[in-house]
Each structure stands twice: as C-alpha cells, then as structure tokens.
Amino acid sequence: MKHGEIPKFLVSRRYTSVAISLTVIFSVIFMLIYQPFSIAVWFSIEDMLRFGFTIIFYTASIVILILSRILMNVIQDRMKLTMMTYAWWMMGENLLISLLYTLITTSLFPTEGVAIPTIATKALMCVTLILLIPNSLIFFYAAYRVKCEELEATQYQLQRLGEDYRILQKSKEQELRAVANSSKITSTEQGPTMISLYDNSNILRLTIHVDSLYYLESEDNYIKVHYKHNDKITSYMMRCRTRSVEQSLEGTCMVRCHRSYIVNINKIRFIQEERRLHYLTLDDESIRRIPVSKSYYDSLIKILNPKSRETKVNAELQTE
Secondary structure (H helix, E strand, O other), rough: OOOOOOOOOOHHHHHHHHHHHHHHHHHHHHHHHHHOOOOOOOOOOOOOHHHHHHHHHHHHHHHHHHHHHHHHHHHHHOOOEEHHHHHHHHHHHHHHHHHHHHHHHHOOOOOOOOHHHHHHHHHHHHHHHHHHHHHHHHHHHHHHHHHHHHHHHHHHHHHHHHHHHHHHOOOHHHHHHHHHHHHHOOOOOOOOOHHHHHEOOOOOEEEEEEOOOOEEEEEEEEEEEEEEEOOOEEEEEEEEHHHHHHHHHOOOEEEEEEEEEEHHHHEEEEEEOOEEEEEEEEEOOOOOOOEEEEHHHHHHHHOOOOOOOOOOOOOOOEEE
C-alpha cells in the first residue's frame, strides 16, 4: 500500500464474497446476543410474519452490499481508492442498511415510547459494529497478503540479481582467461532474458526472469503474475489492464490464450481437448489447467507447431 491506497485484494470478488459471508454470520450471532437487551429488535424465527421480514431485511442488506461493491469495483477502475474514500464508502453502506431497518421498524413493528431518532441511532450503531468487525478482519488480512507478496517479489528479484552477477563474473573470468591465452573471443555469454511489468501508472512493479514466469491471470482490474520462486509457484498482484500487459509483452514468449490468461509457451506441456473445450497443462503439476478460448486457439497452435526449441515444448493434442 502506498499514498493511502487500500490493499489491492480488498475489492476482488473473492474477498468481497468472504466479507459479505462473514458479515451475515456475525450479524446473526450479534442479533441473537443483542435481542434480549433491546426493545426495538423485532427479528424472530418463531413468528412467521417477523421471520419473513427478517429474511427480507437480510436479503435486501446483502443486495445493498453486493451492489455497493460492484459500483466500487467499477469506480476503482477509473481512480485509485484511498483509505479515506473507502471509510466514507463503508459509512454510506451503514447508513443505507440502518435506514432500511428504521423504515421497517417504524412502519411495521413500532415500539411504544421509543422515538424514531432513537431507533435510527441504535440501528446505525448496531449496523456499524456488525459491518466493522468482519470488514476489519478482511482489511487486515488483505494488507497482510499485500506485504507477503511484495516481500516474496523482492526476495525473488534479489536472488535473481545475485545469479545474474555470478553469471556476469563467470563471463568476465572466461573473457580474461581467453585474453591471457591470446585467443580470439568468438562469442559472448549473454545475460538471461528478463521481462519487466509496469502498472497503470507506468511504474515498474516487477522484473522477472522468463524461465521463472509461467502465466498472467486477469482478475477484475488487476493482473496476477504467477511465477516460480524457491521451487514453488507464487503470485504477485498488480493494478494493470490485460490489454496493456499484452502489448508490452509482444515479441516475447508470453502469448494470450484466453481473455483472462497470458501464458509462457515455453512452459506448455500439452494441450488437451475435453468436451469441445481446450485446456493447457503447464510443466508444473501444482498449476491448474488453463482454458484456451476458441478465438485464440488457432493462433496459439500456429505459434507452437513451427517451434523447435531446446526446451522441447510438447504441443501435441490429446483427446479424452
């Protein structure tokens, strides 16, 4: 996180789904505990009318949260969401759900002697607490994930720098040895091919060796970079459009096979057909199969078939 930006995972579909699920579970537990101490709580599982409106209220609240997060996702594609913006956004959700509860309470289940402002205030306090705890847990976990990814990426790049330095030193030693023997140097060892990835602000986020890079995955308004580090597949998420990354990777071994995937063709073990759909299997068993869309299949095969590489990419078609 930088310049007050929210953690990049926070607006992803997975984290949104988990946050809403946790909120629903926590709210049920909270209301079961809070109900005996409040005279304005009308939730019930015994009275059919109250139970029906309990379901309606919960359903409407979930819809509000889902629509809110969809709108947030659309907006954050055009602008960076700061911590302050996110906090105000959460307060807006609180107000809408509190207003809904107040309307249902005052219209259908009025409590004698309890004024509307009192009901609204208590509703706002309860809804704020119910939304605050699950969202805080998700927020801190998302921030933790960001730090872990950045640390792994930094470790990877430092390790690569060390390896490149050793290659350069070895090359220099060979050159000096050849000069000392008065031999003509006919070739020079070249450094490994590196791929640089930039975000939407054209800031360099990751420089990665092509042999370590497996595939890129589009997730909402972010790109997930899947690469091998210390003999295991890890990932790094960056804010960038798939089209922009694809253009920057032209002329490399990274080829688009699906609207959500760009794959390293050197890592393809085989292409498999299953129920008229095609999938790529890469040379690491921990990676799930990657789909190939019909619009990209022919161009991918044309790239793979003429290639005869030292890495021996096998692009044979298997049919189940």
